[in-house]
Amino acid sequence: MRRGREVTLRDxxxxxxxxxxxxxxxxxxxxNVTEHTRRRVQEAVDQLGYRPNVLARNLARGRxxxxxxxxxxxxxxxxxxLLQDIIRAARVQGYNVLIDQTxxxxxxxxxxxNHGSSRLLFDGVxxxxxGLSQEALADRDPDLPLVILGERVSDGTFDHVGIDDVExxxxxxxxxxxLGRRRVAAIGDQPYETGEAAQLRxxxxxxxxxRRGLPVHEDLIIRRPRFNRADGAxxxxxxxxxxxxxxxxxxxxxxxxxxxxxxxxxRGMRVPEDVAVIGYDDIEDGxxxxxxxxxxxxxxxxxxxxxxxxxxxxxxxxxxxxGLELRAPHRLIVRESTAGRAAPxxx
Amino acid sequence: MRRGREVTLRDxxxxxxxxxxxxxxxxxxxxNVTEHTRRRVQEAVDQLGYRPNVLARNLARGRxxxxxxxxxxxxxxxxxxLLQDIIRAARVQGYNVLIDQTxxxxxxxxxxxNHGSSRLLFDGVxxxxxGLSQEALADRDPDLPLVILGERVSDGTFDHVGIDDVExxxxxxxxxxxLGRRRVAAIGDQPYETGEAAQLRxxxxxxxxxRRGLPVHEDLIIRRPRFNRADGAxxxxxxxxxxxxxxxxxxxxxxxxxxxxxxxxxRGMRVPEDVAVIGYDDIEDGxxxxxxxxxxxxxxxxxxxxxxxxxxxxxxxxxxxxGLELRAPHRLIVRESTAGRAAPxxx
DNA sequence: GATATCCTTTGCAGCGCTGCAAACAGGATG
DNA sequence: CATCCTGTTTGCAGCGCTGCAAAGGATATC
Numbered sequence: 001m002r003r004g005r006e007v008t009l010r011d012x013x014x015x016x017x018x019x020x021x022x023x024x025x026x027x028x029x030x031x032n033v034t035e036h037t038r039r040r041v042q043e044a045v046d047q048l049g050y051r052p053n054v055l056a057r058n059l060a061r062g063r064x065x066x067x068x069x070x071x072x073x074x075x076x077x078x079x080x081x082l083l084q085d086i087i088r089a090a091r092v093q094g095y096n097v098l099i100d101q102t103x104x105x106x107x108x109x110x111x112x113x114n115h116g117s118s119r120l121l122f123d124g125v126x127x128x129x130x131g132l133s134q135e136a137l138a139d140r141d142p143d144l145p146l147v148i149l150g151e152r153v154s155d156g157t158f159d160h161v162g163i164d165d166v167e168x169x170x171x172x173x174x175x176x177x178x179l180g181r182r183r184v185a186a187i188g189d190q191p192y193e194t195g196e197a198a199q200l201r202x203x204x205x206x207x208x209x210x211r212r213g214l215p216v217h218e219d220l221i222i223r224r225p226r227f228n229r230a231d232g233a234x235x236x237x238x239x240x241x242x243x244x245x246x247x248x249x250x251x252x253x254x255x256x257x258x259x260x261x262x263x264x265x266x267r268g269m270r271v272p273e274d275v276a277v278i279g280y281d282d283i284e285d286g287x288x289x290x291x292x293x294x295x296x297x298x299x300x301x302x303x304x305x306x307x308x309x310x311x312x313x314x315x316x317x318x319x320x321x322x323g324l325e326l327r328a329p330h331r332l333i334v335r336e337s338t339a340g341r342a343a344p345x346x347x
Numbered sequence: 348m349r350r351g352r353e354v355t356l357r358d359x360x361x362x363x364x365x366x367x368x369x370x371x372x373x374x375x376x377x378x379n380v381t382e383h384t385r386r387r388v389q390e391a392v393d394q395l396g397y398r399p400n401v402l403a404r405n406l407a408r409g410r411x412x413x414x415x416x417x418x419x420x421x422x423x424x425x426x427x428x429l430l431q432d433i434i435r436a437a438r439v440q441g442y443n444v445l446i447d448q449t450x451x452x453x454x455x456x457x458x459x460x461n462h463g464s465s466r467l468l469f470d471g472v473x474x475x476x477x478g479l480s481q482e483a484l485a486d487r488d489p490d491l492p493l494v495i496l497g498e499r500v501s502d503g504t505f506d507h508v509g510i511d512d513v514e515x516x517x518x519x520x521x522x523x524x525x526l527g528r529r530r531v532a533a534i535g536d537q538p539y540e541t542g543e544a545a546q547l548r549x550x551x552x553x554x555x556x557x558r559r560g561l562p563v564h565e566d567l568i569i570r571r572p573r574f575n576r577a578d579g580a581x582x583x584x585x586x587x588x589x590x591x592x593x594x595x596x597x598x599x600x601x602x603x604x605x606x607x608x609x610x611x612x613x614r615g616m617r618v619p620e621d622v623a624v625i626g627y628d629d630i631e632d633g634x635x636x637x638x639x640x641x642x643x644x645x646x647x648x649x650x651x652x653x654x655x656x657x658x659x660x661x662x663x664x665x666x667x668x669x670g671l672e673l674r675a676p677h678r679l680i681v682r683e684s685t686a687g688r689a690a691p692x693x694x
Numbered sequence: 695g696a697t698a699t700c701c702t703t704t705g706c707a708g709c710g711c712t713g714c715a716a717a718c719a720g721g722a723t724g
Numbered sequence: 725c726a727t728c729c730t731g732t733t734t735g736c737a738g739c740g741c742t743g744c745a746a747a748g749g750a751t752a753t754c
Contacts, residue, residue: 008710019734024712032732055406055467056710059739064402066445074434075631080427084448087421096468098413099446101431120402121443229635262635266688284422288576288609290637341613355740366704371742379702403740406709 007050016044027052058120067311068098068122070112072130076228077283078253079128082149085304086126093312098122104130104226113140124311130195145314147307151196154323159310163298163330165197169204170211171332172278172296173250177212179338181248181276184209185220187235187260188227188252201252201280220246227252232259240267247275248338254279254286257293261337277337291336302328354397363391374399405467414658415445415469417459419477423575423602424630426475429496432651433473440659445469451477451573460487471658477542492661494654498543501670506657510645510677512544516551517558518679519625519643520597524559526685528595528623531556532567534582534607535574535599548599548627567593574599579606587614594622595685601626601633604640608684624684638683649675 009027013020018041025033026041027050033041044050058064069086071079087097098121102108109129113136124145137155140146146158154160176184186205190198202221209216222239224231232251236259239245251257257279264271271277271291279286282297306326313321356374360367365388372380373388374397380388391397405411416433418426434444445468449455456476460483462468471492484502487493493505501507523531533552537545549568556563569586571578579598583606586592598604604626611618618624618638626633626642633640653673660668 006710010710020710021712021735022733025733028712034732037732051462053406053467053710055402055409055411056739057712059400059402059406059741060710060712062402062712062739074431075424075428077422077424077427080424081422083446084421087446087448096445098443099430099434101434120400229631233635258632258635262637262639265637284576285605285632288580288605290609290612292609353740356742357740367740368705368742369703372703375742381702384702400740403709404742406711407740407742409709409742 006053007048008053009050012041012044012048012050015048016041062120063123063315064120065094066096066098066122067124067126067308067315068100068112069126069128070100070102070109071128072102072104074099074101076255077285078255078281081283082128082300082304085301086308089305089308093308095123095308095312102130106136110136113137113146114144123315126307126311145311145320147311147314149303149307151200154325156323157320159307159314159324159326161303161307161310161326161328162197163296163303163328165200166204166207168280168296168298168330169201169250170208171204171330172280173205173208174212175294175332175334175338176248176250176276176278177208177214179248179272179276181246182214183217183220183244183246184248184250185217185222185239185246186250186252187222187224187232187239187256189221189223190225191223198252201250205250217246224252224256227256229255229259229262232256233263234259236260236263237267240264240269245275248272249275249277251277251279254281254283254293254295257295257337258285258289261289261291261293272336272338272340279337282333286335291341294335294338295333296330297333298330299328353400354395355400356397359388359391359395359397362395363388409467410470410662411467412441413443413445413469414471414473414655414662415447415459416473416475417447417449417456418475419449419451421446421448424632425600425602425628428630429475429647429651432648433655436652436655440655442470442655442659449477453483457483460484460491460493462488462491470662473654473658492658492667494658494661496650496654498547501672503670504667506654506661506671506673508650508654508657508673508675509544510643510650510675512547513551513554515627515643515645515677516548516597517555518551518677519627520552520555521559522641522679522681522685523595523597523623523625524555524561526595526623528593529561530564530567530591530593531595531597532564532569532586532593533597533599534569534571534579534586534603536568536570537572538570545599548597552597564593571599571603574603576602576606576609579603580610581606583607583610584614587611587616592622595619596622596624598624598626601628601630601640601642603627604642604684605632605636608636608638608640619683619685619687626684629680633682638688641682641685642680643677644680645677646675 009020009023013023023041026038067090069083090097100112126147128149142157148158148160150162173184188198189202192199206216222235224235249260251260257277261271261277264275269275279293279295282295286293286295356367356370359370370388373385414437437444447459473494475496495505495507497509520531535545536549539546553563569582571582596607598607604624608618608624611622616622626640629642629644633642
């Protein structure tokens with residue numbers, strides 16, 4: 001397939017009349033090369049159309065120049081939006097991004113956190129776990145630089161980047177309560193083992209009620225295994241079916257909110273008049289849906305940039321830096337699903 | 348960072364009392380290894396916790412075991428859904444997937460189609476071009492196995508996988524005409540250079556009118572640079588603002604449709620009573636939006652599987668196979684945005 | 695019993711690059 | 725003029741694996 005032999009460092013060296021090591025120095029932009037030499041080498045490089053062989057470089061360096069990003073589901077807008085930012089940030093640093101989806105499979109997650117089945121494919125991992133257990137984290141390869149997104153507080157051996165879930169959730173629910181809603185449901189709670197983030201959001205839900213001196217309706221806290229549209233739609237149907245429906249719903253993701261709204265509308269209810277809905281994540285869908293979705297907007301750009309920065313720092317340092325808890329800011333964005341629609345635009 | 352030396356083939360060989368080449372044979376599952384030897388080696392592997400160093404393997408093999416998938420935008424649901432399927436298909440074959448987004452940048456596309464800036468990072472590319480010119484395709488590295496998705500008919504040196512855009516579009520528009528709509532708009536047309544797919548869809552739009560013996564309203568064909576929500580929303584606003592609005596819209600993507608619907612609803616119009624809307628791609632959003640979106644559903648699973656299969660075949664063959672035109676099937680999925688909403692469910 | 699045949703195992707070279715340390719050159723310094 | 729220093733260039737070994745071809749063993753064939 002490859003035509004003949006490819007141009008190597010040695011070929012360039014020969015043409016330029018220098019050693020191959022010098023060519024390497026030029027190609028990698030190392031200091032201490034005289035302008036004269038640099039020019040000579042550069043000309044030879046251009047003339048031969050030399051391009052470094054990354055495979056050989058990687059082997060010699062002992063690094064792959066790649067990082068892995070592991071997410072549960074690639075087609076979840078929140079993840080794909082975040083991924084986009086991560087790829088950009090990594091590229092700037094000369095790193096390639098290998099993407100893996102676990103489908104929420106715990107065994108798969110466990111494997112990936114240990115370099116997958118082979119060494120050195122990637123130099124570090126940015127991990128967004130779904131069902132990663134404390135134990136899996138504990139007996140992972142301690143030499144693999146790791147940054148975790150979302151849930152799971154750091155144990156000191158890795159960095160954790162996310163927003164303050166409790167506070168963000170509290171803001172969301174306070175918003176609903178401040179609108180005068182008194183039967184607020186929560187969709188997305190999960191048992192501790194499978195969803196630390198969910199737990200934090202439920203905590204925020206409770207705190208909001210406490211702060212406003214209002215009772216939590218325990219029966220309105222609905223557990224759901226995933227944060228997707230289907231779960232949101234089902235959970236909402238469940239809430240409506242059993243009578244005495246809520247007048248507001250705090251959804252643990254925008255997808256859940258979209259699913260819930262879908263059910264409400266198709267049952268002939270009005271959002272937000274009958275039921276106000278608030279989501280979480282600020283995905284693009286929510287900005288164009290009918291109604292548009294009020295949401296908690298985490299600063300994805302900052303999360304991505306911080307995660308990449310910390311990971312590369314980890315990769316580059318001899319002695320592992322301390323595991324940090326890093327908080328990105330978030331905002332409450334009020335849209336139609338809680339505030340109602342403005343009168344049809346005149347223009 | 349790495350603790351001491353890692354376990355190598357040689358270490359295993361020593362422990363098992365065989366040559367390192369034999370260990371390699373076992374690890375790679377080559378034939379012609381006696382059961383006895385295999386067991387001995389396997390035990391040594393397990394005992395030492397040996398894991399192959401992919402970097403070294405890649406260099407020795409001259410292949411990276413990775414393929415690149417290049418899409419314009421990662422956060423476009425159509426692409427992320429497709430990507431998900433591609434990753435799965437590649438993984439089954441032992442290939443890793445490197446993801447790249449071009450942001451529709453032509454120079455970036457041009458570079459990636461030529462192995463990026465370095466050799467051997469990936470063994471082949473699945474490319475979903477946005478603005479890739481005929482010339483860029485022509486002077487690409489002919490030795491880099493390539494499969495193109497979507498637009499761009501094959502010139503014989505690569506495979507092209509997609510659905511029949513003309514036919515699919517015709518079906519979509521025939522559906523609108525058959526509902527009795529007579530002023531059908533099209534949103535998403537593009538000049539030939541930048542959007543071959545768009546051109547094909549416009550062709551289908553015309554053919555549908557021809558087949559039904561109806562005139563095309565040329566002024567209702569709206570060009571838009573991208574297939575996203577914002578463009579759909581704007582284009583729809585444009586159509587409404589200038590008076591004599593259409594009674595149906597054929598959108599070149601579901602995102603455009605969602606954007607268009609957003610504008611319609613916010614202007615107080617009813618979908619589909621006042622304006623019927625049909626999309627393209629069958630992304631998940633359209634199944635939960637209000638109203639749900641009638642769409643053309645390409646068989647993404649088949650597109651992904653076919654693309655990967657053809658690419659690996661190309662990578663594996665000494666003499667390049669002929670460039671094929673491969674067609675995946677599509678279906679028209681009728682939902683609320685053209686058929687209207689069923690009465691609110693009793694249950 | 696000698697030869698051919700097949701299966702299994704081995705040794706070696708080398709993939710193309712970089713780390714390391716030594717060599718070298720050209721000034722500056724004493 | 726010898727010595728030291730700094731900046732630049734070089735040589736070599738080796739990253740850990742696989743391709744190749746040959747060697748070794750066991751069995752079949754005449």
